[in-house]
Amino acid sequence: CEAGPVDDAVDWTDLTRPTPAWFPAARLGIFVHWGAYSVPAWAEPTGELGTIDEATWVRHNPYAEWYWHTIQLPGAPAREHHRTVWGDRPYDDFLDLWKAESFDAAAWARLFRQAGARYVVLVTKHHDGIALWDAPGTGTRNTVHRGPQRDLVAELAAAVRAEGLRFGTYYSGGLDWSVTGFLDPEQPLLRPNDAAYAAYAAVHVRDLVDRYAPDVLWNDIEWPDAGKHRGRLGLHELFRHYYDAVAEGVVNDRWGETHWDYRTSEYQHARENESAAVWENNRGIGLSFGYNQVEGPEHSLDAHAAVRHLVDVVSRGGNLLLDVGPTAAGEIPELQRRTLEGLGAWLAANGGAVHGAAPLSPAVATASDEPWVRWTATPTTAYAVVDAAGDVTVRADHDAVDWAASRTPAGTAVEAQPVDGGLALRLPPADGPAVVGFPLAGTVGPRA
Numbered sequence: 542c543e544a545g546p547v548d549d550a551v552d553w554t555d556l557t558r559p560t561p562a563w564f565p566a567a568r569l570g571i572f573v574h575w576g577a578y579s580v581p582a583w584a585e586p587t588g589e590l591g592t593i594d595e596a597t598w599v600r601h602n603p604y605a606e607w608y609w610h611t612i613q614l615p616g617a618p619a620r621e622h623h624r625t626v627w628g629d630r631p632y633d634d635f636l637d638l639w640k641a642e643s644f645d646a647a648a649w650a651r652l653f654r655q656a657g658a659r660y661v662v663l664v665t666k667h668h669d670g671i672a673l674w675d676a677p678g679t680g681t682r683n684t685v686h687r688g689p690q691r692d693l694v695a696e697l698a699a700a701v702r703a704e705g706l707r708f709g710t711y712y713s714g715g716l717d718w719s720v721t722g723f724l725d726p727e728q729p730l731l732r733p734n735d736a737a738y739a740a741y742a743a744v745h746v747r748d749l750v751d752r753y754a755p756d757v758l759w760n761d762i763e764w765p766d767a768g769k770h771r772g773r774l775g776l777h778e779l780f781r782h783y784y785d786a787v788a789e790g791v792v793n794d795r796w797g798e799t800h801w802d803y804r805t806s807e808y809q810h811a812r813e814n815e816s817a818a819v820w821e822n823n824r825g826i827g828l829s830f831g832y833n834q835v836e837g838p839e840h841s842l843d844a845h846a847a848v849r850h851l852v853d854v855v856s857r858g859g860n861l862l863l864d865v866g867p868t869a870a871g872e873i874p875e876l877q878r879r880t881l882e883g884l885g886a887w888l889a890a891n892g893g894a895v896h897g898a899a900p901l902s903p904a905v906a907t908a909s910d911e912p913w914v915r916w917t918a919t920p921t922t923a924y925a926v927v928d929a930a931g932d933v934t935v936r937a938d939h940d941a942v943d944w945a946a947s948r949t950p951a952g953t954a955v956e957a958q959p960v961d962g963g964l965a966l967r968l969p970p971a972d973g974p975a976v977v978g979f980p981l982a983g984t985v986g987p988r989a
C-alpha cells in the first residue's frame with residue numbers, strides 16, 4: 542500500500558463556497574449502519590472512541606461493523622465468539638444470511654422524521670467492501686445480487702425523500718478489506734492508496750452521485766492518496782461533478798487535506814474540530830454503529846441523554862448525526878427506537894430551540910452544569926434549555942433579553958424575575974429539559 546502520487550499542487554480552494562444553509566439549520570441527522578456485519582451483530586461494549594487506548598481498541602473493538610477485522614486478531618474475544626457460534630464460516634456467508642425480510646423503508650423514514658431528524662445518511666459501502674447498491678466492479682458482492690437482493694440505497698433514498706427529509710450517502714473510501722485484505726490487522730488504519738483502488742472508489746462515488754444525487758457525501762477515514770488529483774477520476778473532478786449535480790450538496794472532512802464543507806467529530810474523537818463554523822458530531826445510540834446484540838441500556842443514550850447531547854451540540858454550533866444499527870432482518874432495535882421516539886416527542890414540543898437555532902452570543906449568557914443550562918438562539922429569541930425543576934437561576938445579561946415575555950415553546954407559562962446577575966425561573970417538573978424562550982431585547986416589541 543505505497544502512498545500514490547499525491548498531487549499536492551492541486552488548488553482545492555476553487556471548490557470553496559458558503560455552506561448551503563439547510564445543513565446547519567437541520568441540526569439532527571440519522572446515520573444508518575446496516576450490513577453483513579448486522580448478522581453476527583457482536584462486539585464488546587468497550588467504551589467511546591476517543592476514550593480508549595488504541596491497543597485496547599483494536600482487540601476489543603466496540604464497533605460491531607468492524608467484526609470481520611476484529612475476528613482476525615489472535616486473542617480477541619470476538620475471534621473466540623466467532624469460533625464458538627459460527628465455527629470457521631467465512632465472513633461473506635453473512636452477506637447471504639442477510640435477508641432484510643422485515644425491511645420497510647417507509648416505516649424507517651417515518652420513524653426518522655418523527656424523531657425530529659432533517660436528514661438521513663446511509664452507509665452504502667462500509668470497510669468490508671459490500672455495496673448496498675449494484676456498484677460497478679463489485680460483481681455479485683452487493684445486496685442486489687446476494688442476501689437481500691434489493692437496491693437498499695434506492696429504497697431508502699425514495700422513502701426518506703417522500704417524508705421530506707434529505708438523503709446522504711456514506712462511503713468508506715479509506716478502507717476496503719475486500720480489496721486489500723487486512724494488511725496488518727495490528728495497524729487497522731493502513732489504507733489502500735494505489736491508483737487502481739482510487740479509480741475503483743471514484744467510480745463508486747460518481748455512480749452514487751449520478752444515481753441518487755445524495756444531499757451529503759460522507760466519506761470515511763480518508764480518500765486514497767493516488768486519487769487526490771485533478772484528473773478525470775480525481776477527487777477534484779469528483780467534487781466538481783457532485784456540486785454541478787447537487788447544488789446544495791455538502792461533503793464532510795474525511796477526504797484528506799483536500800476540501801470539505803464541514804468538520805466532523807466522532808464520540809469523543811477529534812473534538813477539536815468542534816470549533817469550526819460548521820461541524821457535525823456523529824455517534825451511535827450505544828457504543829457501536831452496527832447493531833450489537835450485546836449492548837444494553839447501560840451502554841446506550843436514553844431519550845433524556847440524547848436530548849442533552851443534541852442540545853449541547855447545537856448550543857456549540859454543531860449538528861448531531863445519531864446512528865441507528867438495524868438488525869439483519871431490517872428492524873430498528875427496541876432500545877434504539879425508544880430513544881428516537883423520546884427524542885422526537887421532546888423536539889415536537891421544544892424543537893424551536895434546536896431546528897434552525899445557533900449558539901447564543903456568550904456576551905448574553907453561557908452554559909452551566911449546575912444547574913444544567915445550555916443556550917441557543919434564533920435571530921429574535923434566546924432559548925435557555927434547563928435540565929432542572931423548581932426554582933432555578935439562569936445567568937443572563939437581562940438587558941439583552943426581554944424577560945417579560947418568557948415562555949416555553951411548549952406554551953407552559955414560566956415565572957421569570959430578574960435577580961442579581963441573572964433571571965430567577967420557577968420551572969414545572971418535566972420529564973426532560975425545560976426550554977424557556979426569551980425575546981432578544983431590541984429585536985422585538987418594547988419591554989413589557
Ligand SMILES: CC(=O)NC[C@H]1N[C@@H](C)[C@@H](O)[C@@H](O)[C@@H]1O
Nearest residue numbers: 604606607761762807810823830
Ligand atoms: C474517526 C474515524 O475515522 N472513524 C471511522 C469510523 N466511522 C464511523 C462512523 C463508523 O463507520 C466506523 O466503523 C468507522 O471505522
